[in-house]
Amino acid sequence: MRILAVLDHPQTAALTLDTARQLSLRTGIAEIYAMHPKLAVDPDFQSPDEGLPDPAQQARFAHTVATRAKAIHQIFADWAATLPTTDQPRLHWLEPAGDIRTLVAGAAAKVDLVILPRPGTTPPHSTEQAFTGALYDAQATVLLPPLHPQATLGQHPVVAWQDNPSLTRALQSALPLLRTARQVTVLIGQSQSTVIPEPAWVADLRASGVAVNVDRFTLADQNVGEQISAHAQRAGADLLIMGAYGRPQFIEWLLDGPTHHMLRHGIWPILTHHEHSPLTGEHD
Structure with a gap:
């Protein structure tokens, strides 16, 4: 690597x-x-x-x-x-x-x-x-990097789950960490009327002996980044894995939305990816 x-x-x-x-x-x-x-x-x-x-x-x-x-x-x-x-x-x-x-x-x-x-x-x-x-x-x-030095990295990664190509690529890069983690927490934000199934890779990690906890929460009107931050902090995260939310220009991505909140307020290191769609020309 x-x-x-x-x-x-x-x-x-x-x-x-x-x-x-x-x-x-x-x-x-x-x-x-x-x-x-x-x-x-x-x-x-x-x-x-x-x-x-x-x-x-x-x-x-x-x-x-x-x-x-x-x-x-x-x-x-x-x-x-x-x-x-x-x-x-x-x-x-x-x-x-x-x-x-x-x-x-x-x-x-x-x-x-x-x-x-x-x-x-x-x-x-x-x-x-x-x-x-x-x-x-x-x-x-x-x-x-985290906002301040921390003792561990990737011993307890928290994944902010979204079924999109950006997070898929981020997870592929994080596999060496996920497979050797002490625990993995998966955050699934959903509406009151929709139940999002666990991603298939959760079962694969569990089968390999990794302890995986799925934390479901109801999406509220507040900033999604604040919800992710609160749940990750309660879980005891030492790494946050998330797809970079779609913004066509860097400065918009940096200054708005859940990714912006995590950059400014999340204390953990953040592993992320931003996938560009070759079919639509848009950023996922």
Whole structure:
């Protein structure tokens, strides 16, 4: 298994790498590609009406890019030194320069899973571009770190069940975690008049010896994300698996709906996928 850890900012790099370490311990990852995509063009001067940067502005931009790259590489080096000397994954450092969306999409298409920095209330431009490149362009399965360091990862995953291609792909990527979990909880939100059957993979996990609990709840008028968050917290989740809810553009997906709520308020790492339908051209 190969994973890509995208390190775009010093403030989030350490937690992103720690998530990669925990995932490696749980799944026996063979290779970790730590990538710091560097801006090649100052984002303040990308359109003609913004003019061209003068020499002083060019020098400041180059200094900022170099300083950030040096700081992130030092965080990576310090993290790598803490890994065990035996049975550790092969590590690769990547520091390409160019359009961040294009760089991340190209690298994400070559790995099995991408760990992205978790966006804050006002995510940096680089984080937005990394999300767009990984989730939409490469259609990669993405793991977002928790808000704070946690002791375990995937020992008790909670699945926010929806029968759609996005969650199916996320579950396929999560199988190594699900099969070795101490317990799995499946959240099924349904209306009062509809009973949604258990997904077939629940029986498969139980047959393999994994304890699986199905938690049904009635969908209310409140934000669905709040309901998912409350049930996951009561279950004792250390990982939330959910499909990225359909939004045609990244910023809409980021700022609205259940996925937005989980990004802002869910304390756990989130494993997600966004599937693009080749037949309709729409995002599921």
